[in-house]
Amino acid sequence: MNHPIISILLSVLAALSIAAEVLALRRLRRAEPTAGEDRAQRGIVVAVAVGAGTVFAYRYVSSGQWQPLTAHLDGLLLISALLAITIAFIQTRPRLFGLSAFGLPLLTLMLAWGVCSAAWTYRPFNLDTLHPVWMGFHLTCVYLGTLCAAVAAIAGGMFLYVQRRLKQKRDLPGLGKLASLERLELLIIQTASLGFTILTLALITGLILLIDQPGGLPAGWWLDPKIVLATAAWLVYAVVMNVRYATTFRGQRAAWLSIAGFVLLLLAYGIVTSMPGPVVVAYGGPG
Amino acid sequence: MRILLLGVNHRTADVQLREKLAMAGGPLNAALARLRETYADAEFVLVSTCNRTELYTARPSHAAPSIEDLRNVLADLSGVEVGAVTAATIHREQEQAVAHLFRVCSGLDSMVLGETQILGQVKRAYEVASAANAIGPVLHRVFQSALSAARKVRADTGIDAGRVSVGSVAVDFARQVFDDFADKTIVGVGAGEMAKTTLKHLKALNPHRLWLVNRTAQRAAELAATIGVGHPGGGPRAWDELDELMVDADVMVTSTGATEPIITAERFKPLARRRRNRPLFIIDIAVPRDVDPTVGGLSNIYLYNVDDLESVVEATRDQRRDLVAQCDGLLTGHVAACMSQLQNQDIGRLVRELRRRLLDIGEAERERTRRKLTAQLNGDAERAEKILDEHTHRLINKILHLPLSQLDHGNPDAPLGFYAAALRRLFDLSDTPPKS
Numbered sequence: 067m068n069h070p071i072i073s074i075l076l077s078v079l080a081a082l083s084i085a086a087e088v089l090a091l092r093r094l095r096r097a098e099p100t101a102g103e104d105r106a107q108r109g110i111v112v113a114v115a116v117g118a119g120t121v122f123a124y125r126y127v128s129s130g131q132w133q134p135l136t137a138h139l140d141g142l143l144l145i146s147a148l149l150a151i152t153i154a155f156i157q158t159r160p161r162l163f164g165l166s167a168f169g170l171p172l173l174t175l176m177l178a179w180g181v182c183s184a185a186w187t188y189r190p191f192n193l194d195t196l197h198p199v200w201m202g203f204h205l206t207c208v209y210l211g212t213l214c215a216a217v218a219a220i221a222g223g224m225f226l227y228v229q230r231r232l233k234q235k236r237d238l239p240g241l242g243k244l245a246s247l248e249r250l251e252l253l254i255i256q257t258a259s260l261g262f263t264i265l266t267l268a269l270i271t272g273l274i275l276l277i278d279q280p281g282g283l284p285a286g287w288w289l290d291p292k293i294v295l296a297t298a299a300w301l302v303y304a305v306v307m308n309v310r311y312a313t314t315f316r317g318q319r320a321a322w323l324s325i326a327g328f329v330l331l332l333l334a335y336g337i338v339t340s341m342p343g344p345v346v347v348a349y350g351g352p353g
Numbered sequence: 354m355r356i357l358l359l360g361v362n363h364r365t366a367d368v369q370l371r372e373k374l375a376m377a378g379g380p381l382n383a384a385l386a387r388l389r390e391t392y393a394d395a396e397f398v399l400v401s402t403c404n405r406t407e408l409y410t411a412r413p414s415h416a417a418p419s420i421e422d423l424r425n426v427l428a429d430l431s432g433v434e435v436g437a438v439t440a441a442t443i444h445r446e447q448e449q450a451v452a453h454l455f456r457v458c459s460g461l462d463s464m465v466l467g468e469t470q471i472l473g474q475v476k477r478a479y480e481v482a483s484a485a486n487a488i489g490p491v492l493h494r495v496f497q498s499a500l501s502a503a504r505k506v507r508a509d510t511g512i513d514a515g516r517v518s519v520g521s522v523a524v525d526f527a528r529q530v531f532d533d534f535a536d537k538t539i540v541g542v543g544a545g546e547m548a549k550t551t552l553k554h555l556k557a558l559n560p561h562r563l564w565l566v567n568r569t570a571q572r573a574a575e576l577a578a579t580i581g582v583g584h585p586g587g588g589p590r591a592w593d594e595l596d597e598l599m600v601d602a603d604v605m606v607t608s609t610g611a612t613e614p615i616i617t618a619e620r621f622k623p624l625a626r627r628r629r630n631r632p633l634f635i636i637d638i639a640v641p642r643d644v645d646p647t648v649g650g651l652s653n654i655y656l657y658n659v660d661d662l663e664s665v666v667e668a669t670r671d672q673r674r675d676l677v678a679q680c681d682g683l684l685t686g687h688v689a690a691c692m693s694q695l696q697n698q699d700i701g702r703l704v705r706e707l708r709r710r711l712l713d714i715g716e717a718e719r720e721r722t723r724r725k726l727t728a729q730l731n732g733d734a735e736r737a738e739k740i741l742d743e744h745t746h747r748l749i750n751k752i753l754h755l756p757l758s759q760l761d762h763g764n765p766d767a768p769l770g771f772y773a774a775a776l777r778r779l780f781d782l783s784d785t786p787p788k789s
Contacts, residue, residue, distance in 0.1 A: 232529060232655050235664075241529050247632060249532040313629040317653045 072121055072139075073185040079117045079146070080177035083170055086110040090167035094244075107166065108157050114173065115150030118143050133198060135205045137190045138335070142180040148213050149173050164244040168223040172216050197278050200271050207268035212335070214261030215299070215328040218306070221253040222324035229318060251309075251317065254324045258306035261327075265300050272296075295334035302327035354491045354699065355414050358450035359423045359442055360400075360407030363464050366441040374406040374431045374438075384430050385485040391426075392418050396489040398482040398496060400457070402474045404464055409454060411491035420444045451495055452688045458503035459680055460513060466673045467512035472503055494694055502687035509683060512676045514669075519547060519662045520554035523636045526662075527555065527604050530634045530655055534558040537603040539587075541565045542595065542615070544576045547638045547659070548608035552580050555604060563587035564598055568609070596620075600627045605635045607643035614645040621648050636662070711752060718748050 089107040122143035126134045135141055153169045156162045191201070228244050230236075245253075276283055287293065302323050305312060309320040361374055376384055381399060388397045395412035408423055418426070424442060428435040445453050453462070458475050460467040479496040482488045488496075507513050531537055539560045541552045544567050556563055563582045566589075567573035573589035582588055590598060599605070599621065609615060616635075630653050637644040637658045649656030722744040730737050 228529065232526070233649075235657070235661050241525075244529075246528060246532045247530050252532075313631075316630040317632060 070185075072125070073181050075117065075121055076143075076177055076181045076184060079114050080174055080181060082110050082114050082117075083150075083174040083177055086114070087167065087170035087174060090164075090170055094164060094167050104157075104163070108154065111150055111154045111157065111166070111170075111173075114177075115147055115154055118147035118150060118177070122147055133202045133205075135191070135202065135209070137183070137188060139180060139183040139188060141205060141209045141335075142176055142183055144209050145213055145216070146173060146176045146180060148210075149176060149216055152213070152217060162245050162249075165220055165224050168227070169217075169220040172220060176216075197275060200275050200278065204268055204271035204275055207264050207271060208335070211261050211264035211268050212328075212331055214257045214264060215303070215324075215331050218254050218257040218261060218303075218324040219328035221250050221257065222321035225250040225254065225321040226318065229321075247317070251320060254320055255307055255309060258303045258324055258327070262300065262303035262307050265296070265303065265331075269296060269300060292334050295330050299327045299330035299334065302330065354396075354411045354695075356447055356450045356491065356495065356695075357410040357412070357418075357420060357423065358407060358445040358453055359410070359420055359427065360405060360444075361438075361441045362405035362407070362443070362462065365443055370433065370437065370441055371404065371406065373433050374401075374427065375403065376401045376406065376430070380430070381481060382485055384426075385482060385487040387430070388418075388426060389485070389487045392416075392422075396492040397487045398478055398492055400475055400478040402471065405457070405462075407457070409450065409492060409495070411489065411495070448688060448692050451499070451691055452684065454495065454499045455502055455684045455688050455691075456681075458499045459506050459684060460503075461677060461680055461684075466670065466677070467507070467514075469507070469513045472500065472507075476500055490698060491695060494698065495691060498687065498691040498694070502684060502691075506680050506683045506687070510676045510679050512673055512680055514672075518550070519638070519659065519666060520551040522662045522665045523551045523606070523657070524554045524558065526636075526655070526657060527558070527634050530632055531603060534560045536561050538562040538564065538598075538601045539604045539606070540598045540602040541576070542605060542607040542643065543567060543609035543639060544572045545608035545610075545638060548606050549576060549579060551606050551636060551638060552576075555606070556580055556582065560604070561586075562601070564590045564601075566590050566592055566595055566598060568592050596624060599633075600624050602633060603631065605633065606638065607635065608638040609643050611639070611643060612641055614641075615643050616648060617645040618647040618651060621651065621654075625651065638662075714751050715748065718744060718751070 086107050089103050089110070093103060093107070122134070122140060125136070125140055125143070129136050135144070149169065150173055153166050153173065156165045156169065224244065225247060228241065228247055228250065231241055232247070276287060305315055306320050306323045306327065309315045315323060361371060363371070366374070376399060381401060384399060385397055388395070392412065394416055395410055395418060398409045400407045400409070406427075408427065410418065410423060412418060424438050425435060427433075427442070428438045431438075454475075456462045458472055460469065460471055463471050475496070479488070479500070482492070527534075537560045539552070539555050539562070541548055541564070544565070552563070552565075563580070564587050565573045565577050565580075565582070567576070570589060570591065577583060577587070577589045595615075599616070607616070632653045632655065635644055635648070635654065635656045637656065640659060642658055644656055644658075646656070648654055722740065725740055726737065730740070
């Protein structure tokens with residue numbers, strides 16, 4: 067199930083993602099982009115998408131189960147593949163191309179996390195004790211919601227970068243390669259709205275799974291760090307999706323919030339599930 | 354064929370003379386028809402824009418028209434004295450004329466370095482000449498190569514990238530803040546000349562509203578008429594409505610003659626809440642400034658003054674200047690390739706002509722020999738050998754007569770070394786002198 071080759075493959079994909087990021091940063095710094103480097107960057111991102119998708123498919127086929135997600139590694143692979151596809155799409159839009167410089171570090175992070183997950187902290191889900199249908203739905207929502215959060219955070223990062231350059235009046239001629247603030251804010255709002263909806267479903271199904279456990283809801287379940295962090299992220303997205311009405315949070319604040327929401331999600335998924343010791347809401351067994 | 358260029362441009366002639374020499378539509382076609390009629394063996398393309406009038410000609414090497422002929426034609430067509438035309442025109446020949454056209458198409462010879470309009474203008478001139486049947490294989494090749502090379506050089510170097518006027522830079526920045534202007538309001542405060550140009554650029558973005566405010570209502574109305582805005586898409590507004598307009602505005606252009614800032618942070622802060630934190634892009638073109646710099650520090654406000662915009666314009670110009678050498682380097686290769694293609698085209702014609710001429714000579718000699726043999730040969734082998742020897746010598750002498758006559762020892766300007774090298778190369782002759 068978890069061959070060492072997967073760790074090696076993910077390491078290669080992470081290295082490719084870093085190479086694409088280097089090209090993306092060079093592009094941002096250049097006065098004029100070069101067609102050759104753009105093609106190379108696109109090619110690498112597509113290769114990463116195909117690579118992550120292939121590893122994900124391989125694990126699914128070899129698991130012999132109907133659920134595609136049998137460990138967090140699968141979720142990370144799925145997010146990586148979807149994120150790479152999203153970045154590849156972004157790169158087809160001339161004024162959004164610059165976004166890839168902000169998305170590729172996230173992709174690298176996901177892949178690096180996947181390497182850790184595969185090599186050192188591999189822990190399959192305890193699918194026998196959880197309702198398989200709710201579990202599948204919950205995990206799908208969690209990972210798709212995270213993808214939306216990632217895109218919102220990427221747009222937020224780019225918003226802050228463009229705004230900083232506009233305010234500081236630095237390298238102004240090069241700004242034309244980047245999306246306008248209005249478009250970025252719209253992207254933040256749209257992805258945050260979609261993420262909010264999907265994460266709401268994830269929270270509800272997560273709660274159902276908790277209730278479905280033997281013994282029902284454990285005492286103090288609402289104080290579990292994962293619940294607290296996930297709810298905090300959910301609240302952040304509730305604000306971000308309404309910045310046009312809650313105008314206090316407009317512009318720069320919305321961008322920071324979208325990044326903060328994604329960091330909260332990362333904390334919720336990453337630190338809590340990887341930390342040793344018992345947690346109220348953990349899918350994995352102790353190994 | 355020899356390629357000639359005769360022309361005036363923004364460097365060699367003032368605007369009055371350029372206006373007189375400029376031709377378009379009917380006069381252009383008439384000029385081409387006249388040139389074609391007068392010099393039937395030559396090819397012509399007349400490129401005429403506001404910054405240049407250039408006549409490109411390809412004619413047989415030792416035939417008319419000469420540069421003087423072309424000057425006379427230009428003077429005659431425009432009604433300008435020949436002396437004035439002579440003083441203002443440049444002329445180039447062969448590779449230099451071709452290189453000039455390549456530079457023109459690439460925008461390297463333009464007033465605004467790298468501008469793209471010239472490419473379309475040259476293309477239209479070429480099409481007009483083509484339609485007037487004033488163009489032949491030489492200028493077809495030259496113009497097609499020039500247009501293609503210019504596109505490639507522009508794409509490879511980005512010489513045409515970036516903005517070179519304050520108005521267009523302002524538009525670029527506005528587009529960096531906003532994506533769609535269909536729901537945006539632009540407010541012009543003051544009626545300076547540069548503001549007028551900038552507002553014209555911004556109006557091209559099709560904003561929802563474009564309001565103009567001035568202390569003198571009449572001037573605001575005049576500016577509105579000049580820019581072409583009116584109800585319901587905007588128009589002049591009273592000066593005391595400025596605060597209300599600042600609440601509505603998404604883009605503001607200020608250029609009043611005020612000696613103190615008219616928009617300060619204190620004035621703006623109470624309006625920010627009513628603006629619901631919408632971003633505002635302010636272009637302050639006035640000197641002294643109309644907007645206090647502290648306003649630029651407020652959240653969601655992007656303030657640019659004329660120096661900021663000028664610095665971008667200058668950066669673009671510097672960037673383009675740096676690219677000129679790169680463009681010239683690339684163009685040198687394209688020009689050489691074009692000249693080589695022209696030479697190959699010419700050699701092809703030469704070989705065909707040479708073959709035809711030799712065949713004519715051979716045919717004439719064969720007929721003569723046949724007649725002699727029929728009349729005189731009655732089984733006498735020695736006689737037949739003599740006749741054939743004579744035939745061969747006559748044939749060779751006739752073939753060599755023309756090339757050898759070019760090796761004119763009496764002409765000090767004749768490139769004898771070149772001719773000799775060419776003959777040795779063509780006929781594979783040794784250049785080593787005999788031992789004895």
